Amino acid sequence: MKKAKRIYAVAIIAIVLLAAAYLNRETLAMAGFDWFVQGSLEKKLETTYKPADNRQQPKPVNVDRTKKDPFSLLLLGVDQRDDEVGRSDTMIYTVVRPSDGKMLLVSIPRDMYVEIVGKDYEDKINHSYAFGGAGMTMDTVEKFLDAPVNHYASINFEGFRDVIDAMGGIALPIEEDIVNKGYGHDKFVIEGGQDLYDGKDALNFVRYREDAGGDMNRTERHQQFLHAIIEKATSMKQWSKIPSFIDIMGDNFSTDMLPGQLIDMSQSMLTKGDLTMYSHTMLGQGGRLKSGGAYYYFPDEEDQQQVQTMIQSWLDADTTAANLILPPKYATEPEKEVGSLSSASGQ
Secondary structure, three states, X not given: OHHHHHHHHXXXXXXXXXXXXXXXXXXXXHHOOOHHHHHHHHHHHHHHEOOOOOOOOOOOOOOOOOOOOOEEEEEEEEEOOOOOOOEXXXXXXXXXXXXXXXXXXXXXXXXXXXXXXXXXXXXXXXXXXXXXXXXXXXXXHHHHHOOXXXXXXXXXXXXXXXXXXXXXXXXXXXXXXXXXXXXXXXXXXXXXXXOOEOHHHHHHHHHOOOXXXXXXXXXXXXXXXXXXXXXXXXXXXXXXXXXXXXXXXXXXXXXXXXXXXXXHHHHHHHOOOOOEEEEEEOOEXXXXXXXXXXXXXXXXXXXXXXXHHHHHXXXXXXXXXXXXXXXXXXXXXXXXXXXXXXXXXXX
């Protein structure tokens, strides 16, 4: 049973990467790592390693052998169907601080109007993935936040359909029926009030786009979706099933972190007893450049500058935990553990 739990802990990280770290810390802290298990997991994770191409100026990544230095990771939730070129509908700039077990997650709305590095014009930030994959997206985010992007991890939502069905469904906060029926949109109805939702309904929940909240609500739904998967995975008692989820995901999960590096980083984070996650969604104002033109989300310049300063604070290894700049919503609250991505509101 102990070995099964160890496999479970690392497999969950492979599926949802660092977002699962907080919720799995107790399992790993009690069980530890079995390095014989690590060898088999590294083999299983080999297909997830995909270096980021199309970077204009590839940044050297200094691998910290002591696993102490802060680093940044761009989490991408991609909606790609069949042979389409995908777009990164969910984009979370993450700073990981292994030395003190803290993580900062900054959500960037998909319609944010930014300069697309390599295209020399401004457009929606999620178009950078369609134009140049993870590499161009990393460069674009670097320029927008004036901060390095050391690694990326990409998850295609389509790949979660079978995973969710294998789990037996997930719980989603849907109180009333959700109807998607607009012109040019997928047509579907998600019945509200269900205890669990299958893979098809869960994927439609992510893709729903006709509510009044626009980009901000869509970002929150993506976060709720990921959180629901983590919650279900951590509650499962059939530990032996968890490693097979990596196989089910197939080519739908990729990262430029080597398997051994991913597991070592996970070990370093999960053995901390006081892991804490802080989240913020970047602010802005929706609008159009011209009547009838495309809808964009224009960044709030003050918030953008504050986020840049906050990230610099988190990436500085000399910044103590007590002196870290926190997102505004935590400024007047005592420090506490935050285990849900869905709490990112930035307000």
